[in-house]
Amino acid sequence: MINITEVLETNKMIEQENLDVRTITMGINLLDCADSNLEVLCQNIYNKITGLAKNLVQTGEDISKEFGIPIVNKRISITPIALVGGTACKTPDDYVLIAKTLDKAAGELGVNFIGGYSAIVSKGMSRSDELLIRSIPKALACTERICSSINVGSTKTGINMDAVKLMGEIIKETAEMTKERDSLGCAKLVVLCNAPDDNPFMAGAFHGVSEPDAVINVGVSGPGVVKYALEQIRGKSFEVLCETIKRTAFKITRVGQLVAQEASRRLNVPFGIIDLSLAPTPAVGDSVAEILQEIGLEYPGAPGTTAALALLNDQVKKGGVMASSYVGGLSGAFIPVSEDQGMIDAVVAGALTIEKLEAMTCVCSVGLDMIAIPGSTSAATISGMIADESAIGMVNQKTTAVRIIPVVGKEVGDTVEFGGLLGYAPVMPVNRFSCEAFVNRGGRIPAPIHSFKN
Template sequence: MLNIMEVHETNQMIEQEKLDVRTITMGISLLDCATDDLDALCERIYGKIYNHAKDLVATGKQIEREFGIPIVNKRISITPISLVAASACKKPEDFVQIAHTLDDVAHRVGVNFLGGFSALVSKSMTPAERMLIESLPQALAETERVCASVNVGSTKTGIDMNAVALMGRIVRQVSEATADTDSSGNSKLVIFCNAPDDNPFMAGAFHGVTEGDAVINVGVSGPGVVSKALDSARGKDFEFLCETIKRTAFKITRVGQLVAQEASRRLNVPFGIIDLSLAPTPAVGDSVGEILEKIGLEQVGGPGTTAALAMLNDQVKKGGIMASSYVGGLSGAFIPVSEDKNMIDAAQSGCLTIEKLEAMTCVCSVGLDMIAIPGETTPATISGIIADEAAIGMINQKTTAVRVIPVIGKGVGEMAEFGGLLGRAPIMPVNQHSCEEFVARGGRIPAPIHSFKN
């Protein structure tokens, strides 16, 4: 139970420090929708999502009003569509039809995003999975709320380099298909290694096959709260600093637990996990980069950045684990460029480079996230970036991901404008040396020796 002092602290975090519940995400299994009739499949998918999620947005708003806790997004994740539609889809355009169905039902129930237009190809690709991937440029260009992900590797299976090579081409095609909006289609596409089954955060959310028929997952974010708390730690040693972060993460997670349990009870859907991820926004004071600078860096990207981020991520996880028995998803600190004011500033000044961001992904929650790169970047170079990030995840037994955006018609130093929560990003330079021969080899990079555990 929360005591009166904790209630006061929570109110202060909400009113002054930008604490919010970033998302209530309802996961819905579509496995029982499968059929070999495409029209019937679309009808079943629409009906099941609508029946489960029709009250999700209204319930979220009701909890907001009653508890005074901002709930920014209400979202849906579904079973990876490549599994559900394998029998019904005979060509990529069939998957596009399903994407339109998903977008239509997302609009009707009022959620801002629906994730799970996904394929899991860490070892190899089925014909259906390849067709879904090939449908992505059209599907993402023609829908507003559908989010996609592709898992190309894991610690247990290695990295499917055929899928990596294909995704380099697809990312480029998605950019071209959405060139009129600064190639924003790629803001809805994530390429994973070791993708988690229970991630409530877009664009990489999907409802894993190990999950039940429906579940409520909550994502809580509070970089502004952590940043404010660190004001009391100026000049103090690391022991004091770590305790401050851990205690703050504990309080933030408790707020998420309260919201998750209420949403679960009111919607009569089981509670799944709390994902405590410091996910920034473009707003001043709501920045992971600012936290790292308060820890003692002149600017994020300079020497000490990776160590500071590692410490931050670890303390966030420790605080969250103490607050809830069901912490899951990604949980830690996100480092997207476009969504974080201090990251944007560091990238513009040249202090933060893609190479430094790659080093930071070894210790953060996800990976190379919302990074705008020159529109002329080749598919092979994009594949090389994906392979590097997947290798970090595979070897270190952690989730890594790539969400890069080649902005067609723009080059280094220009800005890409995505708007809203996605913010804006400077076009960052990419190493121009070719990796085409490496990517073109095909086949699979084997799993590391430490994967052989059973």
């Protein structure tokens, strides 16, 4: 059992070191909402979400006040909508109506994001999948709280290059349709390989078909806590460094476990997983990049960066799995450029490039995350970047993702302001050489040989 004494040990972390529960996410299965009539389908979706999650925000606020633990976001993830809308939706605009319904429900409930405007197309696209994908630009342009994700590959199936090509075009179209807001729609769109079914973090969250009818997943975050702990052992050996990170991750995860169990009890919804990712914010002292600097790097991007990040991720996982029996989601370190002041500083200093971020993907939680690039970047180049990240995920049997923002009207050297947790980002240069002939081949990259483990 977890008791309040364990939470009291973390008071200093909360008050001085930016420890928070980043999100309580309620996953909701919408498969039973399916109907051939679009109007009925939308009403079913609205009724189920608003019914199950009606107390989600208030419960999160009550737990936060009672235990003194900041709970930053209350979110909802749903069954990938391409699986729910296939019978009723005949055009992309039909899917946009579902997006508006989801946005209305999220607004009424007061959650900040609802994830699951999604499709799983790692081996091929159904007609429903393609219609949803083609609806994404308009759906994200006319809503505020919708997050969209498309899984284009997996270790077991390979990479669907037709979907990869299409997503390059969709990201460009989304950027154009939200250009009056610095192409903000792309910040709510992520392309994944090996997407987990139980991820509470946006924009990649959806409620997998292997999940129960409803579930509570919690994402904790404490990069500031880890940084402070490492400040106390400067110059010590790697053994001391690793032990310190493990012990700190244990305490952080215990806080998330308490919140998850309490939310589950109060909402009468089963507890799913704790995602113990280190998720930064633009706030000073809440940076994964600063942890890497405390480990010994002048800036992230310096030689040794990938090794330092690998060490950090491994020790966070080792500490976290001792604190909870149900660790899942992504559980590692996020390295989004715009959301981490230390990462921004490294880009401005010239220490960090997209190519180095791609190398770091091999050992971090996600991949090329919240990176602003010139609006003139071609769709084929974006597809090539998606293919590279997907290949890393496929071969290494891990989740990788691309959340990249080709900001219309901006070029290298400009800065883009997204606001809130999304922060701001310097526009980064992209390799200028073409991969168009590669992207246009069509078909699927086969699964790697080590995928055959049956």
